[in-house]
Amino acid sequence: MNASYLSLSYWDVGLAGLFLVLNAGLSIWLRLGLARQIAVAAGRMVVQLLLIGLLLKAIFAIQSPWLTAGVGLAMIGFASREVWARQERKLRGPWGFALGGAAMALAATLVIVVGLSALIQPQPWWSPRFALPLFGMILGNALTGVSLALDTLSATLDRERRAVEAQLLLGATRWRALRPVTRRALRSGMMPIINSMAATGVVSLPGMMSGQILSGVDPTEAVKYQLLIMFLIGGATGLGVLLAVLGGVRRLTDARHRLRLDRLRAASPEAG
Structure with missing residues (x-):
């Protein structure tokens, strides 16, 4: 072609x-x-x-590794701001910005390093032509999952505060008392990528795969690349959601197993 x-x-x-x-x-x-x-x-x-x-x-x-890393850090910063902005009830102080950003950064960096160095193996392995587009796809999907999970966590805790505090008063640990809320937040954060994977190939053809096919790449080869990308995205999203939710649970409780919703800001009228 x-x-x-x-x-x-x-x-x-x-x-x-x-x-x-x-x-x-x-x-x-x-x-x-x-x-x-x-x-x-x-x-x-x-x-x-x-x-x-x-x-x-x-x-x-x-072709500079330091410039590539710098752009990656800038992408993480913008993604962290987006996660923070999408919360109806944000954590007070630097935690509101740092929690989602740290979870995404750890998950996306781990997945991108393994994907580039061990699987795709461009030369050099940090080649910006491969690293930055792939990192952007992973980070974008992790952003959606992490923001949904944290928003669900804070909203559900606010709504079910009395039930959670009752369990804590009866002697349950913070992890036990918040287990249903934690599960709900994890499910909320994972659902978009699960739906995306379920629909890929039947309902939708991903942009990367379509672009490769339009540029003349054999469809079976394009499929292999798309599967690799989706697996990396799914893994990074799941890991990022898990880290963010566990970090959120830890921040919204304390060592004495008390619920600390005072660490949340009041909901703003323009949220969302």
Whole structure:
């Protein structure tokens, strides 16, 4: 397949954007109040992708492990901020930002290092052409799982506070008293990636696999790469959710097995 046949002009991209203009028009007509949000989200996406395209082109040319690691750290920082922003009731102090970020960073870094050094094995193994796109996919899915899990944990504890405190008063440890809440948070955080894996190949063709096929890669080879990526994403998401929830349980209780919801901020009206 000739790659030049698949090249797109900015005019082609702009025509595709007319569908978003249609969505904004329908929002105005139906008084949904989403037109401004659609415009802002689309504009932000365009600017961010254009800038990241230029940045990645420069990074790929430089081939520096330190620059690659620096970009990875910046990605973790932005992902941590997104996790923090999506919480209806955030942890007070630096914990609100650090807990989700640390869980994602540990899980994603472990998975990406194993995936690159032992499985994909590019030369060098930290090659930004492989490391950064893969790290972005892993981090993006872990972000969704961790944010959902932490939000479920805090919301459920707030709602079931009396039941949990009753068990603690009866002598249960914090881990025993919070076990149902912990399970619910873990299930909430894992559900998106489970649904994604279940639908992949039947309901949807993943973007990476579709891109490889469009660029001329044999479909069976594209399938193997996509399976590898999905396994890495699933593993990182599960590990990140587990670390975040266990860390959240530990932070929202203390060594004397007391519930410490005073460590949560009050819910903000604009949350979510």
